Amino acid sequence: MAVFRTLLRLAVIVAGAVVGLALFLLAALAFVVFAVVRLLTGRKPDLTFRVNRNPWASRSQPAGDVVDVEAREVAEPGVASAPTPATRTAALPLRGPEQG
Secondary structure, three states, X not given: OHHHHHHHHHHHHHHHHHHHHHHHHHHHHHHHHHHHHHHXXXXXXXXXXXXXXXXXXXXXXXXXXXXXXXXXXXXXXXXXXXXXXXXXXXOOOOXXXXXX
């Protein structure tokens, strides 16, 4: 009976090793096929994993273009202030964005 138990244990170990090796080879083959297809179609293989750290957080829209502008303070109408080089220029009219 001990011989039968040893042979059964050995058969289970060998079967597990064969299944594990088959899964590993399948994953390696899938990786190679994925990389070759992406390279042949002219795309760089993107192998990064994206993890959403907080799945309950709201999804924010990507930021638009960042524009660096020179700003200056504009005095309130009716408030007297000493003229400075920045306030000596003509004030620009304040109006909303133009709809096109």
